[in-house]
Each structure stands twice: as C-alpha cells, then as structure tokens.
Amino acid sequence: MLDKNGIAKRIAKEVKDGYYVNLGIGIPTLVANFVREDIEVEFQSENGVLGMGPFPFEGEEDADVINAGKQTITTLPGASFFDSAMSFSMIRGKHVDLTILGAMEVAENGDIANWKIPGKMVKGMGGAMDLVASAENIIVAMMHTNRAGASKLLKRCSLPLTGVGCVKKIVTNLAVIEVTDKGFKLLERAPGVSVEDIKNATEGHLIVEGDIPEMSI
Amino acid sequence: MINKKVANVEVALDGVADDMTLMFGGFGLSGIPENAIAELVKRNVKGLTCISNNAGVDDFGLGLLLQGKQIKKMISSYVGENDEFERQMLSGELDVELIPQGTLAERCRAAQAGFPAVYTPAGYGTEVAEGKETREFDGKMYVLEHAFKADFGFVKAWKGDAAGNLVFKGTARNFNPNMCGAAKITVAEVEELVPVGALDPNQIHIPGIFVQRIFQGEVYEKRIEQRTVRPRD
Numbered sequence: 001m002l003d004k005n006g007i008a009k010r011i012a013k014e015v016k017d018g019y020y021v022n023l024g025i026g027i028p029t030l031v032a033n034f035v036r037e038d039i040e041v042e043f044q045s046e047n048g049v050l051g052m053g054p055f056p057f058e059g060e061e062d063a064d065v066i067n068a069g070k071q072t073i074t075t076l077p078g079a080s081f082f083d084s085a086m087s088f089s090m091i092r093g094k095h096v097d098l099t100i101l102g103a104m105e106v107a108e109n110g111d112i113a114n115w116k117i118p119g120k121m122v123k124g125m126g127g128a129m130d131l132v133a134s135a136e137n138i139i140v141a142m143m144h145t146n147r148a149g150a151s152k153l154l155k156r157c158s159l160p161l162t163g164v165g166c167v168k169k170i171v172t173n174l175a176v177i178e179v180t181d182k183g184f185k186l187l188e189r190a191p192g193v194s195v196e197d198i199k200n201a202t203e204g205h206l207i208v209e210g211d212i213p214e215m216s217i
Numbered sequence: 218m219i220n221k222k223v224a225n226v227e228v229a230l231d232g233v234a235d236d237m238t239l240m241f242g243g244f245g246l247s248g249i250p251e252n253a254i255a256e257l258v259k260r261n262v263k264g265l266t267c268i269s270n271n272a273g274v275d276d277f278g279l280g281l282l283l284q285g286k287q288i289k290k291m292i293s294s295y296v297g298e299n300d301e302f303e304r305q306m307l308s309g310e311l312d313v314e315l316i317p318q319g320t321l322a323e324r325c326r327a328a329q330a331g332f333p334a335v336y337t338p339a340g341y342g343t344e345v346a347e348g349k350e351t352r353e354f355d356g357k358m359y360v361l362e363h364a365f366k367a368d369f370g371f372v373k374a375w376k377g378d379a380a381g382n383l384v385f386k387g388t389a390r391n392f393n394p395n396m397c398g399a400a401k402i403t404v405a406e407v408e409e410l411v412p413v414g415a416l417d418p419n420q421i422h423i424p425g426i427f428v429q430r431i432f433q434g435e436v437y438e439k440r441i442e443q444r445t446v447r448p449r450d
Contacts, residue, residue: 046318047244048388058446063247063439064375064387070245070298070442081387083394083422084244084270085326088319092337115315122306122315123297129345130319133338164342 002173002190002217007141009034009217011100011171014139015041022046022091022131024101025069027141031100042078044096046127048087051079068127091127092134099135101128103142103167105157108183108204110167112140113159125162132163144172144201151203153177153184174198176215183207188215218413221381221405221431226256229404229430233369235262236289240325240370240396241269241279245442248389249278250371252406252434257282266290268365270321270392272302277440286310292365294318298442316345320362322392327364328399329427334363370400373434374423377407381425382416390422398427406434 002010008030015021015031017039023029032052035041043052045067052067053074061072090096105113112132115125132138145151153170170177175198176188183205186198189212199206223229230253233239239257243249257265258281265288272291273280282288283301290312296302305311316324317339327335336359340346350361372393375386383405385393397403410433425431 045388047247048391055445055447057449061441061444061446062387063441064389066245066247066388066441066443068244070247071445072441072443073445081385081390083385083390084318084322084392085395088322092319092339122303122313124293124295124315125317125345126295127318129317129343130337130339133317133341161343 001193005030006190006217007171007173010176010215011139011141012036014169015039015098017041019097020044020050020090020095021098021100022096024128026102028100028102029069031141044087044090046087046091048082048084049075049079050082051076053079088127088130091130094134094136096135098137098139099131100139100141101131103140103152104146105152105154105159106140106167106170106179107154107157108179110165110179111157112162112167113157114162116160118160128162132166135166138167138169140167140170142170142172144174151201153202153204155204174201180207185209186212188213190215218380219425220379221425221428222379222410223430223432225432226252226406226434229253229406229432230256230260232402233257233260233262236264237262237368238266238268238366240365240367240400241267242372242391242393242396243278244270244388244391246274246278246440248373248385248391248393249273250373250406251437253371253404254278254281257287258285261285261287263287264289266292268292268321268367270294270318272296272299274298274442275301277438283311290314292316292321294321322395324362324365325392325395325399328366329395329397332364334361336360337362365399367400368402370396370403372396372403372405374405374407376409376411376416377405377431378411378413378416379431380413381405381428381431382421383407383423383428384416384420385422394423397423402429403427404429405431407431408434408437
C-alpha cells in the first residue's frame with residue numbers, strides 16, 4: 001500500500017517531457033518533487049504563474065509570489081506571471097497538457113466530486129470546475145477509501161459534482177485505474193496489495209483482465 | 218494626460234453607499250486592495266454584494282467586512298480558511314454564490330470588454346449550471362454566464378501613474394487586471410505612484426483608460442497566508 005508520497009511518485013511517471021502541468025492542492029502538489037530531472041516540464045498555477053519552482057529559502061518569501069494553495073513559492077528561469085483570465089485561457093483553451101487533482105468521489109463513468117459536502121463543508125470549487133471541464137488528460141490522486149473506510153470509487157457520485165465524464169485515470173494508495181466506457185479498469189496494483197483487496201475497496205464496476213502487474217515506482 | 222490621481226483613500230471612495238455591488242481584486246490575501254477595504258470598514262457601509270475570488274481570513278482582507286456584518290452577499294470561487302464566513306453562511310445571514318474561478322475571471326473580463334455573456338464548459342452538468350441557458354457547440358455542452366454588473370471595482374497594483382496606467386507584480390496580479398473597467402468606477406490603489414512618463418509604455422499591464430481614480434496606499438501589510446520555505450543546504 002502506498003502513502004501520499006508514493007501516490008505522488010507513481011503519478012510523476014505520467015509526466016512527460018515538454019508537458020505543461022497543473023497541480024491541485026494536497027497529494028498533487030507533491031508530484032513536483034518526483035518528476036524526472038532529465039525532462040523539461042513547466043508547472044502552472046491557476047492564480048497566475050507558469051514555471052513554478054520550489055519553496056523559497058527562509059527569509060526570501062515574497063507575499064506577491066504564491067501558488068494556488070496560497071503557499072510562498074519561487075519561479076524558475078523562463079517563468080511568467082499573468083492575470084486570472086489568461087490563466088484560465090490556458091486551461092479552458094486546452095494549452096495545459098496534464099491536470100492532476102484530488103477528489104472526494106469518482107464514478108465509473110468519469111464523474112468527479114470534490115468541492116462540497118452539503119451541510120458540512122462548503123469551501124468552493126476554486127478552479128477545479130474549469131480544469132475538469134476542459135482538460136483532456138486528467139489524473140485523480142486520492143486515497144481509495146475515505147476515513148470511514150467507504151470506497152471513493154463509486155457507481156455514481158453521491159456528492160454534488162465538479163464535472164461530468166471527465167476523469168481518465170486514478171492513482172490511489174491501492175491501484176492505478178483507467179476510467180473506460182465499461183467502468184474502472186484495473187491497470188496496476190500497489191506493492192503488497194492483492195486484486196481482491198482492490199475489489200473489496202471499489203464500489204463501482206472493476207474490470208480485471210489477465211494478470212495485474214505490481215506498480216514499479 | 219488625463220489626470221486620475223486623487224488625494225487619498227477617502228476621496229477615492231467618494232460615492233460608495235449601502236447596498237452597492239463591489240468588486241475586489243486579489244487571490245487569497247495576495248494583491249488585495251488593503252487601503253480600500255480599511256476605508257470601507259471605517260465608513261461602515263452595509264448590505265454590500267462583494268465579488269472577489271476569496272473572502273479573506275477572519276481578521277484580514279474581506280474578513281474585516283464580514284466581522285462588521287457589512288456584506289449581504291458574496292460571489293466567490295473559494296471561501297475556505299474563514300470561520301466567520303462559514304458561521305454566517307450556515308446560519309443564513311450571508312448569501313453566497315460560489316462559481317468556478319475561470320468563470321469569475323471571465324465574467325469580469327466580459328464586463329470590461331463589452332460582452333453581455335460568455336459560454337463556458339465549466340460547471341456543465343453540476344449545480345452551478347442549474348437554471349442557466351446551455352448550448353452545444355461542436356458536440357460539447359457549454360453554460361451561458363453573464364457579465365458582472367458592479368458599482369465600484371477596487372484593484373491593487375504595484376506601480377501606477379496619474380494617468381491611471383498600472384503595472385502589477387508577481388501573482389499579486391491575479392484578478393486585478395480583469396476587474397479594471399469592469400465596474401462603473403474603477404479605483405486603483407498602488408504601492409508606488411510614480412511620475413507620469415516614468416513607466417515604459419511597452420511594459421504597462423493596464424492602460425489608464427480602464428481606471429477612473431488612482432491613489433498611493435498608505436500602508437501595505439501584505440500578509441502571507443501559507444509561509445512555506447525549504448532548508449538551505
């Protein structure tokens with residue numbers, strides 16, 4: 001079974017040379033730490049920066065240079081700043097190659113819910129609805145089950161939706177799963193996790209074809 | 218040169234009244250019009266509808282207007298990190314309209330650019346699209362979102378001149394340029410008001426035509442919400 005860094009590490013393998021990538025808050029942010037150093041990738045943050053670098057050294061924080069999680073960051077050579085409309089032109093206009101974000105629930109038809117729990121948590125969707133409505137390559141990073149142990153990979157989302165039929169791939173602490181027309185297709189198992197474990201933790205239809213390899217991280 | 222410079226924040230906010238719709242630039246606490254917000258607190262105008270990506274934190278930014286119960290309705294994309302906001306929303310004191318961040322930016326830009334509405338794919342099939350016109354283009358569904366109508370727009374820039382030209386810094390730019398010229402009156406506050414001619418015309422982000430009033434803010438706290446650092450090797 002993977003921890004959060006393990007999930008990020010596995011997703012980092014999906015990041016290819018020449019990609020512009022938008023990382024959501026939480027596990028997705030960790031992906032930047034594991035991207036191969038021999039490829040060129042630029043990270044976009046929807047508050048208006050392309051070419052994000054690591055966190056600043058202590059004492060060098062700048063209130064005017066933050067990411068979408070409101071964390072202080074730095075920029076790399078070749079970086080640019082822009083306004084919010086232009087930022088979402090990059091997203092809506094499909095100029096960003098890969099979007100990695102977290103979710104509370106994903107359905108077997110690719111629906112995603114990650115912004116609201118009625119009566120409990122209403123923080124808002126931020127840029128998530130724009131991202132999932134336009135991005136062609138969306139990977140969800142999340143734990144396979146919630147804190148109560150219930151599956152987050154469902155037949156139908158129970159929470160208010162963020163987007164419909166948009167998720168292509170899911171990487172959890174247990175598995176790598178592709179969202180197909182016929183349901184969740186199991187691609188890889190996390191180290192030490194059996195197909196049975198994954199089946200038990202998946203409420204939606206899980207397609208298992210042939211031998212399922214263990215992830216190499 | 219048409220002079221947009223006003224003496225101070227008091228003059229800059231002339232005409233602001235109860236029940237108005239106001240726009241605020243900023244993302245989190247970065248690039249927020251701190252001086253305009255402080256003046257609104259001082260004037261204690263009430264019943265405001267505020268368009269802003271976020272709602273500040275409990276004791277800073279728009280959180281200060283929430284504390285004074287000056288806001289009737291909030292139009293935002295993300296409102297976490299604010300307990301008072303949550304309390305007022307759940308108790309029904311505060312009306313909240315949550316919209317996608319890109320839609321918020323584009324509804325500002327539409328107002329600025331003279332478009333009555335725009336089609337966006339964001340929110341299609343979700344509760345955000347409920348009651349809104351939808352339309353198919355090339356096999357994909359879009360939602361019609363209307364341009365904002367606001368009385369005042371408060372923006373914050375790094376540098377500006379008396380002609381109203383603005384230059385922003387870093388990610389403090391965010392929604393500020395999109396809100397210029399999107400309300401009936403755009404009030405720009407700047408960290409540094411430089412002499413006319415000092416800004417290179419090639420490097421201006423927002424031309425003065427979109428700004429009605431400009432002033433140099435007295436103090437900028439520029440509070441950091443999440444101070445993240447890495448160790449030196």
